[in-house]
Amino acid sequence: MGLIDFSKLKSETRTFAGKPVNVTIGPRFNKMGVPAKVVFSLKSLMEGMWLTLSYLLSPSTVVTKEYPENRLTLKFPERYRATLRLTNDENGFFKCTGCKMCERACPNLSIKVITRKGPVSDKMELDRYIWRQDSCTFCNSCVQVCPFKALNMTHDFENAVYDRRLLIYCLNRYAGPAAGILAAQDEETRKKMMEPRQPYGGNVPMNGYQLPYLKALPGKPADPAQGSNK
Amino acid sequence: MNTVPLIEKTVHTVSSVMTTTLADRASSAMPNEWWWVVVWLAVGLAAIGALITALGLVLIYVERKIAGHFQCRLGPTRVGPFGLLQTLADTIKLMVKEDITPTEADQAMHLFAPFLALVATVLVLVVIPYSPILQIVDLNIGVLFVTAVSGYGVMGILIGGWSSNNKWSMIGAMRVGAQIISYEVSATLALLVVVLFSQTMSLAGIVESQAPGWWVWRAHGVGFLAFVIYVIAATAEINRTPFDIAEGESELTGGFHTEYSGLRFSFFFLSEFVNMFAVSALAATLFLGGWMPFHIGLSNSFNSIMDMIPTVVWFLGKTSFILFLIMWFRWTFPRLRVDQLMRLEWKILLPIGLVNLFAAAIVVLTRLFFFPGVS
Ligand code: SF4
Ligand code: SF4
Secondary structure (H helix, E strand, C coil), X not given: CCCXXXXXXXXXXXXXXXXXXXXXXXXXXXCCCHHHHHHHHHHHXXXXXXXXXXXXXXXXXCCCCCCCCCHHHCCCCCCCCXXXXXXXXXXXXXXXXXXXXXXXXXXXXXXXXXXXXXXXXXXXXXXXXXXXXXXCCCCCHXXXXXXXXXXEEECCCCCCCCCHHHHEEECCCEEXXXXXXXXXXXXXHHHHHCEECCCCCCCCCCECCCXXXXXXXXXXXXXXXXXXXX | CCHHHHHHHHHHHHHHHCCCCHHHHHHHHCCCCHHHHXXXXXXXXXXHHHHHXXXXXXXXXXXXXXXXXXXXXXXXXXXXXXXXXXXXXXXXXXXXXXXXXXXXXXXXXXXXXXXXXXXXXXXXXXXXXXXXXXXXXXXXXXXHHHHHHHCCHHHHHHHHHHHCCCHHHHHHHHHHHHHHHHHHHXXXXXXXXXXXXXXXXXXXXXXXXXXXXXXXXXXXXXXXXXXXXXXXXHHHHCCCCCCCCCCCXXXXXXXXXXXXXXXXXXHHHHHHHHHHHHHHHHHHHHHCCCCCCCCCCCCHHHHHHHHHCCHHHHXXXXXXXXXXXXXXXXXXXXXXXXXXXXXXXXXXXXXXXXXXXHHHHHHHHHCCCCCCCCX
């Protein structure tokens, strides 16, 4: 016995401020008398107790993963989310076009897509894809909005570091146009189009800085003019 | 009917097993051998101390393990085999942790409150008959004593919350006060039903009165209803979910023990678990026959098999059943709102409990319960 009977939903047109508006009218809550309420409540309490008891009695329902003895054989649920990656096509070129849809979709500004004018094609293309794992909530919004299916959440969860700034990565290994454009070129042009990128190079905080216990990371110091540190 | 004499015989044999309690030994030694008084009291204290330690270690582990599996988790698995030493590790951690008293707190009262909370539960443990030969004091007003001192634990919580000088602690403590005072009424009404039937307030006497059958079924419906009311009210009295508005971590961070840390926090924590054991043991004693083995009518062979199981095992088995019930409630039910809590007590449990008490009185007067000739 649910509280709302969905088969009783009705649709009609009503006038609001002189304009016709389509509205859906749900039924009122089922009015229950006191005895019915008591029976309903007791029944739902019993259902809850039965459910938890069934969890207790069948160990197969346990979802906890033990770690680290079984590191190598560890299996995750398919939709487990730990690390954002750019997906590649069969040639190993990333599919991202630098459209910045993911950057807009991210609820906490964890993504910064930096684009550049391509040296060969003279069209906008990806320069650096910067992802802040430290502030990411793993909501998967970026993966869902990407129109080119260029993002993926992988299962690599061993990301502990001693400095929080190390959690800010550049995800692409080269700056250049998307996979489709690259695949159409010959070897020579391709080389000209692509420029290598480091995980901690460019506009990420650890670039060029040094801590007593932490060596400076490879790459040039950050350029104040975003995305044009060539 | 030849059933009655036979049952009387059982009662007789059982009560002849009864030996004197520690307190009896102490008082009989009083006039001439005073050192024996000290020895018996020390034995009693040591026994209670050992019981509390064991309870803390076992109950906390069991609760975490059970809670884990109720929620599709594993619970502790790492410290020792199956995580058995987890509680020990936690105890050591709590002991070496810094014990902070807030600067604005009332120092003396803040220090004193956790011990008060624990002492109240210890006082209940003292009167419970664990087996016919294992009881520290048998008071002739046992039930009255229990209801009196269990209300005393709320003092520790109230003082702790008040002296912390923190709004969460304060609200939590006030909620506990209101809650325990309310539910005490229902719990006592339920206990009175058993007192009516067994015609004694001594806990050992109540257990003996159940030799022909446990009050939960022997007293027809009233016994069972009283049992249900007592379990609900007891769960509320020890501040466990669904009645844990005193702690309510989503609203009050930690309730009355927000400002407690280290060893003194562990005292509050321990007293919660010992309390849980105390009310379960009481429910087992009053309604499920305490250490009394399960007997069926006159089937002698069945009864003698049941008698072979030691009485302590019977007691622990029944107590664990109720403990499990309380844990089961905790990990299944959502927390009640304050007004819902009060409505449940004053508008539902209390009237039912009162009517139940009257019904019980009528049943006792008309002697309509099973085996009336015996008790
Ligand atoms: S998963 Fe969510 S929070 Fe993380 S980068 Fe993507 S959109 Fe942002
Ligand atoms: S990852 Fe997808 S959405 Fe984000 S910039 Fe690249 S193509 Fe656009």
